[in-house]
Amino acid sequence: MLLSLKDLKGFTLGATDGDIGEVIDFYFDDEAWVIRYFIVDTGTWLSRRRVLISPQAIASLDWRARRLSLAITQDQVKNSPEIDTDQPVSRQHEMQHLGYYGYPYYWGGAGLWPTGAYAGAGGFGLPGGESGSRQVEEESARAERALHEDDDPHLRSCEAVVGYHIKATDGDVGHVESFLINQDTWAIQYLVINTSNWWVGHHVLIAPEWVDDVRWFDKTLSVDLDCASIKSSPAYESTAQLNREREQHLYDHHGRSGYWVNEAFIERVET
Structure with a gap:
């Protein structure tokens, strides 16, 4: 969850x-x-x-x-x-x-x-x-x-990172509004990004593994995604609506493998 x-x-x-x-x-x-x-x-x-x-x-x-x-x-x-x-x-x-x-x-x-x-x-x-x-x-x-x-x-501090600007490979796309946490491991699974200041957009999710660099001194996070892919990313509305199917759609949209694939691999190796 x-x-x-x-x-x-x-x-x-x-x-x-x-x-x-x-x-x-x-x-x-x-x-x-x-x-x-x-x-x-x-x-x-x-x-x-x-x-x-x-x-x-x-x-x-x-x-x-x-x-x-x-x-x-x-x-x-x-x-x-x-x-x-x-x-x-x-x-x-x-x-x-x-x-x-x-x-x-x-x-x-x-x-x-x-x-x-x-x-x-x-x-x-x-x-x-x-x-x-x-x-x-x-x-x-x-x-x-x-x-x-x-x-x-x-x-x-999570509170300090809220508001950090998100820089795509070709421009600014939004700012950090919150984090989604895996209750089982307390890993940060997603950053919730508010795009409304850059276009009439919505909230989107970015996984930490897509973050290339964090510039603490000027409060920015660079991601290895372009503006168009983030702008057309599936909208995030609430954790209640975020099931595995929607997560799969998000990762497919960006052409990435889901974190649960890696977790399953690690579990098989450890057992």
């Missing part, structure tokens, strides 16, 4: 023993295009402190109640390492944060998440378990070698 990050903002996050706050933003990994953390405003409960919550903590999602239930306690959140979300999050801070919860590090591996961290459609593995601790130990040596990346952790 695909979820809109615009709709996920404002969701309540509940620990096993009480609520901890509301989602106000997300950090994504600009190399893998995966949501790595929810940025949560804890309100008066923790003097409006903002905390990071990994998708690995999610136990269940209740769309109607606009609620994400977590497999951690309020005390775990309260005593977690403090991170200034207004500043770039270093790899050192990530190691402290993930190590505190007993999660394996996500970098340095071949998949979107470490082996065993992802538990399938039902969510991620629970923190603090025996397998999580063992994976932390196994990953620690690799993570230490990655410390040179401290100054460039590849984490970006």
Whole structure:
């Protein structure tokens, strides 16, 4: 199932023993295009402190109640390492944060998440378990070698990227309005592009693998598609109407293979 990050903002996050706050933003990994953390405003409960919550903590999602239930306690959140979300999050801070919860590090591996961290459609593995601790130990040596990346952790705010201009191979075509997320893996599956400022158009979808370059300093994303193909791309209306048939039509329109083909191949290799 695909979820809109615009709709996920404002969701309540509940620990096993009480609520901890509301989602106000997300950090994504600009190399893998995966949501790595929810940025949560804890309100008066923790003097409006903002905390990071990994998708690995999610136990269940209740769309109607606009609620994400977590497999951690309020005390775990309260005593977690403090991170200034207004500043770039270093790899050192990530190691402290993930190590505190007993999660394996996500970098340095071949998949979107470490082996065993992802538990399938039902969510991620629970923190603090025996397998999580063992994976932390196994990953620690690799993570230490990655410390040179401290100054460039590849984490970006989704909220900050909203509004970025999209440059096709032959001109401007629109701007980023939202993101669609794969609920099973928390990968960014599509960028929702608003084309109305460039022509009397509509919303269209662009997959991250079609992005050639991101210019953070002037807030633009370059894609390897031309204006005509984007302009004639199937219109996007809502996640409720976006089924596999419509996705196939989108990929066929651009002459690309669907992401689900690669996922099926990886699954066969791993089994």
